[in-house]
Amino acid sequence: MKKSLVILAAFTYIGMTAALYAAFLYAPTERTMGEIQRIFYFHVPAAWVSFLAFAVVFVGGIAFLRTGKSHWDVLAYSAGEVGVFFLTLVLVTGPLWAKPVWNVFWTWDARLTTSLVLWLIFIAYLMLRSSLAGEKGARFAAVFGIIGFLDVPLVYMSIRWWRTLHPAPVLGGKSGSGLETPMLVTLMIALVGFTLLLILLLFINYKISRAEKDLELFEKEWRNGEI
Amino acid sequence: MELRSKEILNGMLLFSLVVAVIFGFIFEPGSEELKTAGPGILWILLVFSGNIGLARSFNREYENAMMQGLLLCPIDRSVIFPAKWIGNMIFISFELLILIPLLVILFDLPLGEHRLSLAAVLLLGVAGYSAVGTLFSTIAAHCRAREVMLPLLLFPVTVPILLAGVKASALMMTDAGLKEAVSWVKILAAVDVIFITASFLLYEHIVEE
Numbered sequence: 001m002k003k004s005l006v007i008l009a010a011f012t013y014i015g016m017t018a019a020l021y022a023a024f025l026y027a028p029t030e031r032t033m034g035e036i037q038r039i040f041y042f043h044v045p046a047a048w049v050s051f052l053a054f055a056v057v058f059v060g061g062i063a064f065l066r067t068g069k070s071h072w073d074v075l076a077y078s079a080g081e082v083g084v085f086f087l088t089l090v091l092v093t094g095p096l097w098a099k100p101v102w103n104v105f106w107t108w109d110a111r112l113t114t115s116l117v118l119w120l121i122f123i124a125y126l127m128l129r130s131s132l133a134g135e136k137g138a139r140f141a142a143v144f145g146i147i148g149f150l151d152v153p154l155v156y157m158s159i160r161w162w163r164t165l166h167p168a169p170v171l172g173g174k175s176g177s178g179l180e181t182p183m184l185v186t187l188m189i190a191l192v193g194f195t196l197l198l199i200l201l202l203f204i205n206y207k208i209s210r211a212e213k214d215l216e217l218f219e220k221e222w223r224n225g226e227i
Numbered sequence: 228m229e230l231r232s233k234e235i236l237n238g239m240l241l242f243s244l245v246v247a248v249i250f251g252f253i254f255e256p257g258s259e260e261l262k263t264a265g266p267g268i269l270w271i272l273l274v275f276s277g278n279i280g281l282a283r284s285f286n287r288e289y290e291n292a293m294m295q296g297l298l299l300c301p302i303d304r305s306v307i308f309p310a311k312w313i314g315n316m317i318f319i320s321f322e323l324l325i326l327i328p329l330l331v332i333l334f335d336l337p338l339g340e341h342r343l344s345l346a347a348v349l350l351l352g353v354a355g356y357s358a359v360g361t362l363f364s365t366i367a368a369h370c371r372a373r374e375v376m377l378p379l380l381l382f383p384v385t386v387p388i389l390l391a392g393v394k395a396s397a398l399m400m401t402d403a404g405l406k407e408a409v410s411w412v413k414i415l416a417a418v419d420v421i422f423i424t425a426s427f428l429l430y431e432h433i434v435e436e
Binding site (some may be wrong): 124127158 | 359362376380418426
């Protein structure tokens with residue numbers, strides 16, 4: 001187990017370093033937006049990775065309800081935490097980019113609003129988890145996580161119909177010709193780096209949650225033994 | 228059961244009325260703004276008072292350990308969810324039935340030509356909202372901060388219902404044409420189907436003790 005963690009960490013390190021290098025040194029400066037465009041190489045991968053994490057919450061929740069095995073629940077919960085972390089990153093980097101480019105920090109565009117609603121849903125998921133311990137909490141959180149994830153396409157669709165300010169905001173480029181090859185390569189490297197980072201964080205978080213659970217059990221037994 | 232507990236119904240109605248009056252202060256009565264905000268106000272009242280009703284109804288059950296009683300009953304467990312859901316639906320609809328005429332009187336709210344369709348849209352909204360609401364109120368009732376937890380869980384998830392509902396009813400109320408509203412109603416119906424099915428399937432995982 002330890003060895004695989006080290007290997008994974010090493011790959012993540014390489015991937016993230018490559019992403020940093022590519023984003024800051026390899027990728028050309030965008031013509032109209034300038035340097036600020038480089039935030040794109042962190043913003044998009046973070047969004048992609050957070051979505052992946054929430055998919056894990058969904059799958060883990062279903063698996064837990066089906067099998068009742070607690071490691072599925074631990075996995076889902078860890079993924080929820082990591083997903084919220086990445087989505088927070090998305091919601092922070094987005095406005096930073098938008099202020100100079102769109103001239104506003106925030107617009108009520110479909111993607112932005114969907115991300116915000118998604119963030120709220122999974123913050124609620126974490127709150128639910130922290131206010132309900134034990135097997136019951138795990139079950140309830142799984143149910144909520146499933147509904148929350150199912151809700152994502154619904155929210156996106158309805159908001160897209162509601163406000164179609166930017167049908168295809170960033171990707172697709174100005175003239176509709178897509179990204180320049182170096183930019184695309186950079187984005188791909190960043191995507192790989194972030195995905196590795198997600199797996200690593202998930203792995204570590206899973207271990208910690210597992211250990212916490214074991215500790216809790218141990219403490220309970222110990223107390224019962226003492227009294 | 229709910230209709231007997233007048234206290235909750237009165238509370239919900241009064242609360243909605245207070246919210247409506249606050250909106251009256253915010254917008255100039257009879258102004259154009261109020262008219263454009265009309266459908267929004269309607270749905271906000273639905274959401275808020277529905278939330279109170281859901282929370283209160285489950286609190287009582289929880290305190291009286293009624294759920295255990297229900298589970299001990301020699302009935303099929305899959306009946307519990309539809310029964311509670313329909314109960315909540317009737318409850319919220321009943322409340323709207325009193326509230327909407329009141330709003331029309333207080334704010335001179337124009338309901339437009341398509342009243343029946345408007346009622347149908349509201350009913351669709353109530354159906355989806357109370358389906359998820361039934362599920363989540365059961366979850367929230369077990370939490371430490373019950374009263375806070377329910378809206379935290381319920382509001383973000385029901386965004387699609389709210390959005391589609393407001394849009395559809397706004398189009399209907401301004402006589403902009405039923406045709407445009409139809410697509411929103413379709414979304415609303417689709418969301419309803421997904422929410423109701425998911426809540427129904429997931430409910431049994433929540434009530435098992």
